[in-house]
Amino acid sequence: MILYNSLNLFLIKVFTILVPRFFHPLFALFWGRLFYLILPQTRRGIRANLQVITGQAAVDELVRSTLYMYARNWCDNMLIMRLRGPQLFSLIARHTGDKPLDDALAAGHGAILVSPHLGNWELGGLGLAEKGYPMNILTFREPDEKVNRLREKLRRERGINFIYVDRDDTSPLAIIEAVNVLRRNQVLAILGDRDGSSHTIRLEFFGRSTNIPVGAAYLALASGAPVIPVFVPLEGERYATIMEEPIHFGSGQSHSRSIQEGISEVMRVFERYIRKYPDQWYNLFDYWAVDKSEREKEATCLRN
Amino acid sequence: MSEELTNQVKELIIESLRLDGYSSSDIDTEAPLFGEGLGLDSIDALQLVVGLEKNFGVVVPDAVVGGQVFQSVRTMAEYIAEKRPDY
Numbered sequence: 001m002i003l004y005n006s007l008n009l010f011l012i013k014v015f016t017i018l019v020p021r022f023f024h025p026l027f028a029l030f031w032g033r034l035f036y037l038i039l040p041q042t043r044r045g046i047r048a049n050l051q052v053i054t055g056q057a058a059v060d061e062l063v064r065s066t067l068y069m070y071a072r073n074w075c076d077n078m079l080i081m082r083l084r085g086p087q088l089f090s091l092i093a094r095h096t097g098d099k100p101l102d103d104a105l106a107a108g109h110g111a112i113l114v115s116p117h118l119g120n121w122e123l124g125g126l127g128l129a130e131k132g133y134p135m136n137i138l139t140f141r142e143p144d145e146k147v148n149r150l151r152e153k154l155r156r157e158r159g160i161n162f163i164y165v166d167r168d169d170t171s172p173l174a175i176i177e178a179v180n181v182l183r184r185n186q187v188l189a190i191l192g193d194r195d196g197s198s199h200t201i202r203l204e205f206f207g208r209s210t211n212i213p214v215g216a217a218y219l220a221l222a223s224g225a226p227v228i229p230v231f232v233p234l235e236g237e238r239y240a241t242i243m244e245e246p247i248h249f250g251s252g253q254s255h256s257r258s259i260q261e262g263i264s265e266v267m268r269v270f271e272r273y274i275r276k277y278p279d280q281w282y283n284l285f286d287y288w289a290v291d292k293s294e295r296e297k298e299a300t301c302l303r304n
Numbered sequence: 305m306s307e308e309l310t311n312q313v314k315e316l317i318i319e320s321l322r323l324d325g326y327s328s329s330d331i332d333t334e335a336p337l338f339g340e341g342l343g344l345d346s347i348d349a350l351q352l353v354v355g356l357e358k359n360f361g362v363v364v365p366d367a368v369v370g371g372q373v374f375q376s377v378r379t380m381a382e383y384i385a386e387k388r389p390d391y
Contacts, residue, residue: 174367175346175349176350176353176366176367177367180365180366199345199346199347218351222350222351
């Protein structure tokens with residue numbers, strides 16, 4: 001999104017320094033409504049997604065709410081950069097516990113945390129690092145290098161390691177690093193709902209055949225690490241940190257079947273939380289548009 | 305480095321990546337594995353890392369070594385020969 005650049009992040013950071021968090025909702029309401037008015041393509045994309053998620057045609061209130069929540073999310077993202085220890089944890093009101101992660105690390109094969117683009121996943125990663133978990137983030141490099149440097153500074157200060165995946169690079173380096181952190185019994189965090197790589201399979205997601213990335217599944221099979229779905233939604237004024245039951249891959253099934261069934265299970269958990277917090281799913285574009293055009297191409301090929 | 309080991313590496317690539325219809329003679333020993341050449345990608349690399357461990361007991365410890373090992377069939381075979389002189 002064009003808003004995601006270093007200048008905007010700097011301005012939000014200054015705002016969060018000058019203005020107490022108590023007043024952030026007013027700011028978010030203003031910017032959320034402004035985005036709703038001046039970004040028609042974004043508005044249409046969010047509307048299309050919410051119509052699929054909710055099954056309803058009239059979702060404009062949720063569209064406005066999504067943009068409001070997104071603005072709040074960015075304020076909190078810039079705020080948590082300066083918070084450590086008890087101050088950071090004061091933003092979390094509900095916590096389901098870390099037992100799935102502790103159990104996975106006790107088994108000695110590492111753990112893969114997967115989240116959709118829902119809520120404040122940055123806070124989740126920072127919180128776990130603050131507790132001393134050995135965190136590694138598998139992520140795409142942002143086009144604005146200043147944003148990359150900002151993210152790196154924030155995470156390195158907390159001992160979080162970065163593994164960059166380049167969208168256009170076919171080099172094997174990142175994936176080798178990723179599997180090795182699991183072999184060192186560390187934690188690997190991935191965002192798992194957006195097709196950004198060449199490795200996807202078509203699965204049902206909200207009743208639509210969708211290209212779903214399967215990197216987490218391959219890493220799970222290679223390392224023996226379980227995949228643990230995690231979520232950090234905003235509930236009222238503070239966050240919930242939720243860790244779901246682990247999903248194990250490769251229990252005696254064929255390779256491709258194990259990938260298909262395991263990732264389908266992850267998607268069912270994602271659906272449950274996205275339905276519960278539809279205005280915190282931050283895919284601000286028509287998520288299924290690419291699939292639509294692919295389906296049309298396939299249908300044309302079949303007709304011809 | 306023996307020709308037998310080179311062929312074993314090619315078999316590993318065919319088996320790990322499920323390159324149906326390929327035989328050892330279809331894979332050029334010197335061709336780059338990634339990008340141009342065989343055109344493998346990062347998930348394929350993961351499969352090869354697992355295959356190297358499973359079939360040869362050889363570990364690729366980090367990304368830097370991985371970048372050197374996975375240049376071609378020849379570099380893979382050289383790495384195995386270095387780590388496992390019995391091959």
